[in-house]
Amino acid sequence: MSVSSIEKFTVNRILNLLCNKLEFVAILLFFIGFFDANIFEWRDRFNTxxxxxxxxxxxxxxxxFIYVATRDISLLLLIGVLLISYFWSAAPEFTLDESKSVVRAIFFGIYLAAQYNPKELMQLFLRMFGIAIIINLIFTGFVVAIGQPYIAISQANNEPSWQGFLTHKQYLGRMMMHAAILFLLSSFSHKRFRWLTWIGFSLSIILLFLSKSKTSWVGFIVGLTLLPILKFTRWHYKIRTIMYVFVVLIAGSIAVLIFGNLEIIVVDILRKPPDFNGRFDIWQLAIEAALKRPLLGYGFAGFWTSNEGLLIVEHTWAASTVGTTNRFHSHNGFIDTILQVGLIGFSLFIFNFFAAVKRVINLIHLTQTIESFWMLEFLILSFLLQVSETLTLISFHTICSIYVSIVLSTIIWQNRLKANVVKFAESISE
Known part of the structure; x- marks a missing residue:
């Protein structure tokens, strides 16, 4: 190899290394920023x-990017409905502004699926959540040290609740719930650095506790109950099927028990009024409004700034919580999705979600890998938390980006496995 060739190779290697470092920094900024970070005044600059x-x-x-983005037709249709909802939106200026943010989060998810395979994705998110934990601790310690603890620690129900560098304690709780599950699963497969994953798990549990987010705690417990599925996949098919049915029956029984005694549980255990702090009234009025425009809804981000939405706010407890800078939401991701993109958009989302779940379950059986099981955990927990969450899975949030990356990664992964089976069959026939 000539001197010029060696120099060219060295330069290319340095440039690739620099690009990889810059890419990692960019992904970290997106990961943290799309979680709705509130690190002093950086939000506007970051969004720009x-x-x-x-x-x-x-x-x-x-x-x-284009190849991966076109793998899922239902996701493309959902994005299309979201964008064209501008034309029937009750608040087109808000739809135009916020739909750009959602597309940005979706494109970030597509990029992740295009750049990383499932195992690399899990490792990437493991590092992202780990860095987020460290930043939360440093940021909270810093604002406490300078005498401004209210920036990172809010007061809810007369008790301090950590929100860290995020805008709400629920966001911190949701972040730490996913982090705890991810670190726990990673400890099953990483023997060399298992001590590091257990440190990450412990810190995420501590922050989850400090956030005082009860819904995130419920999600974490549900995540733990899914762990036996890891054992089922290693058993014989018939036994595995019986066990799945058994798990479903148990889960159904527990659900009936909980909802049959919902008022007692909510009042005595969660220490909240039986109407979920007035949310039932909000949900009832929101559903009645959705029935007025059932197919297409009020446009993305269009309902709660419309006359119908403002009327609900004015005649409920929400009037005392909504100011000039924050917008109300129904505290239910499913209802908000129907309000925004109607039953058509909601049906596309439901189809897209359960198609992804089906793929992940197939991949768990075929590969028996931790990353496939982590994907199932993330999908189920994110879906369940829509019942009381402020954000939907299709939103401008990091959770949306992770969801999209999982949806598309599972398609590519499954297609590769099928291609390998075909090649193997052809080699045998020859």
């Missing part, structure tokens, strides 16, 4: 710069 950074990343791998 994020579009350019993401566009640059996509251009570098535009062919792969």
């Amino acid at each position: 710069a994020s579009y350019g950074i993401l566009l640059f990343l996509i251009i570098l791998r535009w062919k792969r």
Whole structure:
């Protein structure tokens, strides 16, 4: 090899290394920023710069990006409904503004699926959540040290609740719930650095506790109850099927028990009024409003700024919580989805979600890998938390980006496995 060739190789290697480092920094910024970070005054600057950074990343791998983005028709249709909802939106200016943020989060998810395989994705998110834990601790310690603890620690129900660098304790709780499950699953497969994963798990549990997010705790417990599925996949098919049915029966019995004694549980255990702090009234009025425009809804981000939405706010307890800078929501992701994109958009989302769950379950049986099981955990927990969450899975949030990356990664993974089976069959026939 000539001197010039060696120099060219060295330069290319340095450039690739630099691009990889910059890419990691960009992904970290998106991961934290899309979680609705509240680190002093950085949010507006980040939102402005994020579009350019993401566009640059996509251009570098535009062919792969387009290929991956077109693997799921139902997701493309859902994005299309979301965007064209501008034309029937009750608040088109809000739809235009916020739909751009959602597309940004979705494109970030597509980019992740295009750039990383499932195992690499799990490792990437493991590092992202780990860094987020450290930043939360450092940021909270810093604002306490400078005498401004209210920036990171809010007061809810006369008790301090950590929110860290995020805008709400529920966001911190949700982040730490997913982090705890991810670190726990990672400890099953990483023997060399198992001590590090247990540290991450312990810190995420501590922050989950400090957030005082009860819904996130419920989600974490549900995540633990799914762990036996890891054992079922290693058994014979018939036994596995029986065990799945058994688990479903137990889960159904528990659900009936909980909902049959809902008022006692809510009042005595969760220490909340039986109407979930007035949410039932909000849900009833929101559903009645949705029935007025059932097919297409009020447009993305269009309902709670419309006359119908403001009327609900004015005549319920929500009037005392909504100011000039924050918008109300139904505290139910399913209802908000129907309000925004109607039954058509909601049906596309439900189809897309359960198709992804079916793929993940098939992949668990075929590969018996931790990353496939983590995907199932994430999908189920994110879906269940929609009952009382402020954000839907299709939103401008990091959870949306992770969801999209899982949906598309499972398609590519499954297609590769099928291709390998075909090649193996052809080799045998020859």
